[in-house]
Each structure stands twice: as C-alpha cells, then as structure tokens.
Amino acid sequence: MKILTKEDLDYNKEVLFEVITNGTPFIHPTDTIYGLGCSAQDPGAVSHLREIKGRQQNPFSIIAPSKSWIKNHCHVTPEVEKWLEKLPGPYTLILRCNGGVAPNVAPGIGTLGIRIPDHWFSSFVEELGIPIVTTSANKAGEDFMTSLDNLDEHVSNHVEFIVFEGEKHGRPSTLVDLTGKSAKVIER
Numbered sequence: 001m002k003i004l005t006k007e008d009l010d011y012n013k014e015v016l017f018e019v020i021t022n023g024t025p026f027i028h029p030t031d032t033i034y035g036l037g038c039s040a041q042d043p044g045a046v047s048h049l050r051e052i053k054g055r056q057q058n059p060f061s062i063i064a065p066s067k068s069w070i071k072n073h074c075h076v077t078p079e080v081e082k083w084l085e086k087l088p089g090p091y092t093l094i095l096r097c098n099g100g101v102a103p104n105v106a107p108g109i110g111t112l113g114i115r116i117p118d119h120w121f122s123s124f125v126e127e128l129g130i131p132i133v134t135t136s137a138n139k140a141g142e143d144f145m146t147s148l149d150n151l152d153e154h155v156s157n158h159v160e161f162i163v164f165e166g167e168k169h170g171r172p173s174t175l176v177d178l179t180g181k182s183a184k185v186i187e188r
Contacts (some may be wrong), residue, residue: 001150002071002161009163017128019160024050027137027145027155027162030063030117032170034162035134037063038157042073043102049133049161052158055140059106061092062131065155069131070114073100080178088169094177101131104154105167111179121163126145136172144172 010017018055020026023045025038036053038045040062050056064070075096076084083093099113106112115134116122125132136144138152145151150157156162176187 001156001159004161004163006120006163013027013124013127014079014159020128020132021130022049024160025052026159027132027151027164028132029119029163029165029168030115030121030133030134030170031088031119031155032117032173033168034137036132036137037132040101040105040131040133041046043104046102046133047105047159049135053138053140054134055109055135059109059111059113060135061115061135062101062105063115063117063125063134064131065126065129069100070095073097074112074114077178079181079183083176083183087116088122089110089116090173091115091119092173092175094179095163096179105133113175115173116172135152143146154155 020039022044023039025048028035028037036049038049067087080095091114092115094111094113096110137155138144139154142152150162177184
C-alpha cells in the first residue's frame with residue numbers, strides 16, 4: 001500500500017483518476033473519518049470492496065461529484081433541496097435514486113446514501129467526475145481507522161493506496177433520511 005499526501009494526489013492526479021476509474025480500492029480522508037473507497041460505477045470494484053470490508057449486503061454510501069449529479073440521479077423534493085444547501089458538510093443524505101451507480105452499491109433498496117464532505121477531497125471527486133463509494137476504513141464491526149496505527153492489516157493489504165493527512169478525531173457523518181415526507185436525522 002502506498003501512502004500519499006494531498007500534494008502527491010495533486011501531482012499524480014491524472015494517473016490516479018485512471019487507477020480509480022479502473023476499479024482500484026483505496027483509502028481517502030473526509031471531514032469526519034477516513035473512508036474506504038472505489039469507483040461507485042464499477043460493480044466488480046464494489047464487490048471487491050465488500051470482500052475487503054466483510055460486508056456483503058448492507059448498502060454503501062457514495063461521495064457525489066456534485067450537487068448537479070445528485071439532482072440528475074435522485075428524486076429531489078423541496079425538503080431535499082433544503083438539505084442540499086447544507087452540503088458540503090458532515091451529512092449523509094439518504095435519497096431515492098435511479099441509477100448513476102452500480103446496482104451492488106445499495107442492492108435492491110432504491111435509495112442511496114450520498115455525501116459531499118466539507119473537505120478538499122470533494123474537489124478531487126468533482127474533477128474525477130464520477131461518484132466513489134465511501135464507507136469507514138475498517139472491517140465490518142471493528143473500530144474505524146483514525147490513524148495509520150489503527151488501520152486494520154487486512155484492509156491495508158487489499159488497498160492500492162491511502163491519501164493520509166494525519167490522525168482524524170471525527171466521528172461518522174450524521175444520517176439524514178429524506179425518503180419520507182419529512183427528514184429523519186439519525187446521529188451515529
């Protein structure tokens with residue numbers, strides 16, 4: 001596993017765009033905690049991420065490349081519009097969506113957890129132009145990664161690279177279910 005900085009990411013951007021688009025799993029920073037990610041449009045990459053995570057059926061969330069991507073692929077109500085105004089931010093919006101990601105990202109449920117973190121990595125995803133899966137960088141049921149010291153060995157052995165920016169002291173994003181008539185906020 002290669003350890004990259006933000007500067008490495010900027011310098012090697014075109015190469016990394018190709019690597020990610022081709023389905024390579026990696027670890028990335030967000031405004032909350034480190035995420036385990038891959039292209040959300042590549043079913044093989046998503047399956048591989050499920051094997052790494054040890055999470056076969058639970059839905060994954062994504063980092064959307066932009067608010068316009070969300071509006072093009074999800075059912076946007078006035079309530080959803082209000083929450084979109086809060087992005088970027090530490091929220092995962094659960095929306096009814098119709099495509100834009102591989103079917104095994106959120107199998108059989110018709111909804112999708114969507115983030116735009118308040119973090120420079122969101123600009124990288126916007127330039128990439130495709131959504132990426134984001135899930136905590138750990139095996140299912142284990143503590144999430146906050147530094148290289150507590151990165152699960154199984155996870156580190158199965159990712160190509162990590163974009164590391166030091167220890168994180170955040171907690172997972174707040175879930176906001178916008179699939180009903182009103183928002184349901186779920187703290188984690």
